Amino acid sequence: MARSVYVAGLGPGVGKGTVALGLVELLSRQVARIGVFRPLVSGDGDDSLLTLLTKRYPVVAPYAESYGVTMAEASALVADGKWEELISRIVERYREVERHAASVVVIGSDFAAAGGARDRDEIPRELAFNARLATEFGSVVVPVVSGEGRSAESLTSAVRSAYHALADLDATVVAVIANRVSEGPPADGGLPVPMWSIPSVAAVAAPTVAEVAAALDATVVSGGDGALDRDVLDYVVGAAHVPTVLDHLTDGALMITPGDRADLLLAASAAHAAGNVTLSGLVLTLGEPPDPRVVRVIEKLNTGLAMLLVDADSYHTIAAASHIQARLGTATPRKIDAALGAFEEHVDTAExxxxxxxxxxxxxxxxxxxxxxxxRARAERRHLVLPEGTDERILRATETLLRRGVADLTLLGDPAEIARRAREVGVEIGAARLIDPAASEWRDRFAERYAELRRKRGVSLDLAYDVVRDVNYFGTLMVAEGLADGMVSGANHTTAATIRPAFEIIKTVPEVSVASSVFFMLLADRVLVYGDCAVNPDPDAAQLADIALSSARTAAAFGIEPRVAMLSYSTGSSGAGADVEKVAAATALVRERHPDLPVEGPIQYDAAVDPAVAATKLPGSAVAGQATVLIFPDLNTGNNTYKAVQRSANAVAVGPVMQGLRRPVNDLSRGATVKDIVNTVAITAIQAAAR
Incomplete structure (x- = not known):
């Protein structure tokens, strides 16, 4: 097993960050203890990529312990002729990280990371330096070659040169990656190792408005975090008349114009608000702030664009802006998603x-x-419907899900309104299908289906026609009719509003008497399954047994070995009462229906999860002290317990995940974050694939 993989860039600006991020993400799926390390960091030790990796992932060492030396320290040692001491210091620091990690990703050095010029001999020296370190670390090497501006033939030659140059230095190369490829992938060139090609992705290579603002030392006149996170794909100088400038505006462009050009500011903002073009922002030059009357009009347009003010003129501003390079960092979450999506799509991660x-x-x-x-969701990509298409969290999650290739998506709502909100938020949802239930060609068909299903309840066709206009009913009918594989809703709707259509239209599987839910509780050292914490207020013994069996199946489907604890205020025969008897009866039913399933009950929570307590209260139990599926006797207990654990133990609660339905429909908390939505969509896609 390779304890360490070394990412070596051949030349500046090759995009090592994308490859390093992809490798750490890949290895974090395999090992619990992962380390990251940079031999050299620039300046005073402030490295944006290393900061990102040490904050995003639960690595074994903090930032201050995850690098060798600073460039200043390295320069001083080299100036004194102490190359071996430099190597020794870096290796010693690396060994400290490796000692605590199952696997380490090393991000190779950049001698010119601070932006200095490179002489003819610098790249070979840097290559030899990285090869030496990889050998000292015992690392396998993944060289990264830039394809920017290179023809396929030229890039093929560069890839071959990279492999042989490192191999000649006795480095163990396991694969070569060509990144930022703009003119077609290279041929493999007969290399004895795999070669993968990642195309140039504008969302990764482009700087954000925030990065432009920092580089230009600009004052932010207006615009919040979302506005500053937009990608700058182009620059347009506003100097001509309005019609001419409008002709030259492109999607993702940052318009640079003097602050007194009210006509251009209003025209560009109106074009963006109308959907004629999607801009990234506005830069006002000459230190000239916009007229307050103009600002008030622009604010009424709700463009969501940032407005920056700089002292320089337009010529010097555009000259400076054109040299700004994008960087992966903690402040660029959308760029991270785009980088991971590109890596996962174009690199054979299994190989x-x-x-x-x-x-x-x-x-x-x-x-x-x-x-x-x-x-798992990416492996068997499914099509899901999200009824709350104008919610900002849904839109941000949609962009993430599409960039990571997790699922194909349909958003419900007025397409014009969804597109307008996406422009305001600054997200890209172009690959999503947008459907307005009120105007859809499926409305008549859905009304007939719903009226037939609910005929005994007195639902007429006219009433059904009105009902299916509701986004949750429309989305559920899409799932029932096979037009989508699953649905996720609830960011703006109650649990009842989300799941009632599923109970009416999709119904439960034959062997389950009651639909229920679980939460995946992501604790610091384990993942537990809690059921039912969202749907059934006071299940009887038979229903409780059904919930336990459904929860065990859900746990197994997501890679968690089910060991079921039927919770009560009593362990074994230590207590009595109707509530204890219900749990005891449910436990007996579970054992009767599935004798091979490890189950214990009644059992208290501490005896279920703590081996020391279990050894005292239930010695010899196959479940006590190591339960993975915890079944609560009623909704009051379950809902309060999951929220207490979530807040007090800083756990991540993923769910509620519905179980027992014929097709997957899942509910979101109205306080759901973008990450919660992404996780729930992935779970729903996996459920759909398993169906």
């Missing part, structure tokens, strides 16, 4: 995992569980 020979940890961490959700 790369095999080449690295990484043994999967038997312990499932929360990060491993979440990453496994994304992997």
């Amino acid at each position: 790369l995992t095999r080449l690295l020979d990484v043994a999967r940890s038997s312990r499932v961490t929360p990060l491993m569980f979440e990453n496994d959700l994304i992997d």
Whole structure:
């Protein structure tokens, strides 16, 4: 097994960050203890990529312990002729990280990271330096070659040169990656190792408005975090008359114009608000702030665009802006999604995992569980419907899901309104299908289906025609009719409004008497399944047994070995009462229906999860102390417990995940975050694939 993989860039601006991020994401799915390391960091030790990796992932060492030396320290040692001491210091720091990690990703050095000029001999020296370190670390090497501006023939030659140059330096190369490829992928060139090609992705290579503002030392006149997070794909100088400038505006363009050009500011903002073009922002030059009357009009347009003010003139501003390079960092979450999406789509991650020979940890961490959700959903991509198409969280989650290739999506709502909200938020949802239930060609068909299903309840065709206009009913009928594989809603709707249509239209599977739900509780060191915490207020013994069996199946479907604890205020025969008797009866039913399923009950929570308590209260139990599926006796207990654990233990609660329905429909909390939505969509896609 390769304990360490070394990402070596051949030349500046090759995009090592995308490859390093992809590798850390890949390895975090396999091992619980991962390390990251940079031999050299620039300046005072402030490295945006290393900061990102140490904050995004639960790595074994903090930032301050995850690098060798700063460039200043390295320069001083080299100036004194102390190359071996430099190597020794870096290796010593690396060994400290490796000692605590199952696997380490090393991001190779950039001698010119601070932007200095490179002489003819610098790249070979840097290559030799990285090859030496990889050998000292015992790392396998993944060289990264830039394809920017290169023909396929030229890039093929560069890839071959990269492999042989490192191999000649005794480095163990396992694969070569060509990144930012703009003119077609290279041929493999007969290399003995795989070669993968990642195309140039504008959302990764383009700087954000925030990065432009920082580089230009601009004052932010207006615009919040979302406005500053937009990608700048082009620059347009506003100097001509309005019609001419409008002809030259392009999607993603940042318009640079003097602050006193009220005509251009209003015209560009109106074009953006109307949907004629989607701009990234506005830069006002000459230190001239816009007229307050103009600002008030622009604010009424709700463009969501940032407005920046700089002292320089337009010529010097555009000259400076054209040299700004994008960087992956904690402040660019959308860029991270785009980079991971590009890596996962174009690199054979299964083959790369095999080449690295990484043994999967038997312990499932929360990060491993979440990453496994994304992997499994991507492997069998399904089509899901999201009824709340204008909600900002849904729109942001949609962009993430599409960029990561998790699912194909339909958003419900007025397409013009959804597109307008997407422009305001600054997200790209172009690959999503937009449907207005009120105007859809399926409305008549759905009304007939619903009226037939609910005829005994007195639902007429006219009433059904009105009902199916509701986004949750329309989305559920899409699932029932096979026009979507599953549905996720609830960001703006109650649980009842989300799941009532599913109970009426989709119904439960034959062997289950009651639909129920579970939460995946992602604790620091394990993943537990809690059921039922969202649907059934006071299930009887038979229903409780059904909930337990459904929850066990759900746990197994998501890679968690089911060991079921039927919870009560009593363990074994230590207590009595109607509530205890209900749990005891439910436990007996579970054992009768599935004798091979490990189940214990009645059992208290502490005896279910704590081995020390279990040894005292239920010695010899196959479940006590190691339960993975915890079944609560009623909704009051379950809902309060999951929220208490979520808040007090800083756990991530994924769910509620519905179970027992013929087709997957899942509910979101109205306080759901973008990450919650992404996880729930992935779970729903996996359920759809399993169906």
